Amino acid sequence: xxxxxxxxxxxxxxxxxxxxxxxxxxxxxxxxxxxxxxxxxxxxxxxxxxxxxxxxxxxxxxxxxxxxxxxxxxxxxxxxxxxxxxxxxxxxxxxxxxxxxxxxxxxxxxxxxxxxxxxxxxxxxxxxxxxxxxxxxxxxxxxxxxxxxxxxxxxxxxxxxxxxxxxxxxxxxxxxxxxxxxxxxxxxxxxxxxxxxxxxxxxxxxxxxxxxxxxxxxxxxxxxxxxxxxxxxxxxxxxxxxxxxxxxxxxxxxxxxxxxxxxxxxxxxxxxxxxxxxxxxxxxxxxxxxxxxxxxxxxxxxxxxxxxxxxxxxxxx
Numbered sequence: 001x002x003x004x005x006x007x008x009x010x011x012x013x014x015x016x017x018x019x020x021x022x023x024x025x026x027x028x029x030x031x032x033x034x035x036x037x038x039x040x041x042x043x044x045x046x047x048x049x050x051x052x053x054x055x056x057x058x059x060x061x062x063x064x065x066x067x068x069x070x071x072x073x074x075x076x077x078x079x080x081x082x083x084x085x086x087x088x089x090x091x092x093x094x095x096x097x098x099x100x101x102x103x104x105x106x107x108x109x110x111x112x113x114x115x116x117x118x119x120x121x122x123x124x125x126x127x128x129x130x131x132x133x134x135x136x137x138x139x140x141x142x143x144x145x146x147x148x149x150x151x152x153x154x155x156x157x158x159x160x161x162x163x164x165x166x167x168x169x170x171x172x173x174x175x176x177x178x179x180x181x182x183x184x185x186x187x188x189x190x191x192x193x194x195x196x197x198x199x200x201x202x203x204x205x206x207x208x209x210x211x212x213x214x215x216x217x218x219x220x221x222x223x224x225x226x227x228x229x230x231x232x233x234x235x236x237x238x239x240x241x242x243x244x245x246x247x248x249x250x251x252x253x254x255x256x257x258x259x260x261x262x263x264x265x266x267x268x269x270x271x272x273x274x275x276x277x278x279x280x281x282x283x284x285x286x287x288x289x290x291x292x293x294x295x296x297x298x299x300x301x302x303x304x305x306x307x308x309x310x311x312x313x314x315x316x317x
Contacts, residue, residue, distance in 0.1 A: 001044025002294045004274040007169030008194030009145045011076055011114060015268055015293040017047035018286070019200065019277035024050075025058025028281045030065075037066045039283035043290040047076045049172075049198065049277050051119055052104050053083025060107035068109050078170075078198075079104050080149065082119035092122035094133040101137050116143035117172060121151050127158055131165040138166045145169045147198070153185040160193055168195055175199035175273070177208060177248075177266050177309055178241065187272050196274035199267055203278065203289075207236040208263035210249055214242040235314045244312045251305050255297045264292035266302050 003012045018040045024033040040048070048067075050059045060079060067075065081100045084090035089099070101116065116137055122130060134146045147170030148156070159168060171190050173182040175197065182197065190197060203209055245259075252262035267276045280286040 001046075001290060003046070004196070006115075006145070006198075006274045007190075007196040008167065009115075009169040011145065011169075013047040013076055013198070013275045014045045015275055016043075016045055016264065016290045017049055017198065017275040017277045018045055019279050020048070020050040020059040020063060021054055021200070021279060023059070023279050023281055024066075025055040025060075025062040030062055032281060033062050034066045035283050036280045036286060037063070039286050040280075040290075041070070041075070043286060044293075045286070045290060046074070047078070047198075047275055049078045049200075050108075051080035051083065051117075052085060052100055052107075053080070053119065056085055057103070057107050060104055064107050064109035072110060076114045077108065077110065078115035078117060078147070079108065079113050080117040080119040080172075082122060091125055092118055092130040092133070093125045094129050094136075097130070097133040097137060101142050105142060112142050112144060114144045115147055115170060116145070117147040117149055117170065118151070119149050121148070121155050127155070128162055131159055131162050135164075135166040147172060147195075149173070149200075151186075153189055156186070156189055156193075156195075168193075170198050170274070171195050172198045172200055172277075174201045175267060175270075176202045176204045177263055177305060178204045178236070178245075178312065178314070183270075187270065191272045197270070197272050198275045198277060199273055200277045202267040202276040203260055203263055204236050207241065207245055208248075208259060210245055210252075210259040212237060212242055213246065214239045238312075238314060241312045241314060244309045247308050248305050251301045251308075255295075255301050257292070257295060257297070258288060260288055261292040261295055262297065262301075262305070264289060265295040265297050266305065268292065268295075269297075269299070269302060 002015045006013050137143045149172035175182050252259040278289045
């Protein structure tokens, strides 16, 4: 496993990190979650990402129990705030940030998180209030660093223009061979401001593994076929997307790796990406994906892959 510095922070994160969206506490049983976390550590993964809203606290609780026996300085832990935890508890107001960090720390069974992220932008709360509250959290020792997820370029720049507050060190956008939107503005702004990308869905919800074939039934043990996990990926299961992905397989074979590894290596070719978050319901999935770290692929193969998927578009629903 290779490691990269996270923005202007002092954190060195594994190139492949373990996420918990739709999995732990939701679609994956606790014993399987523990097996995946154990395997992650065995493979050198030191960065675990979650959010308070995943299962409305369930993912944090499962991770808190799973990580309880490990030395706190042996892993880097990130969580998020913004999503609705109840009909009234949501957003990035000072009241909510201070309330939700305490609730997250209780569920995670720790005194601090290494990275506290705004899950989305809160248009109903002044940005100054949000940044000052995040700064309080850092200065109270409850979080070491702060980040954001899916903020617009204007929102990012506005946050950096506020004086006297803690600075963001990470951005968590969706980014993959099939979703390249951050390249236009978010990555350049981030690179110039001491912010690294921690990307989610680098395999487009598993579609870039190549296991979903056009016209074929969904694999029974896949995320796509899961009642609890499959809903979020339906827009990726368009025939045109699946057909294009199948055309990528010979390129991965030429590179001497699986399509999943090829797709993760493509994400990691970007210097501003510190880590690619992968989900896992089985330890062997992690084993395959972790092997993408440090993988050397001919840039010409990446260029061919980009050309193959250049015109595919996911459905809007």
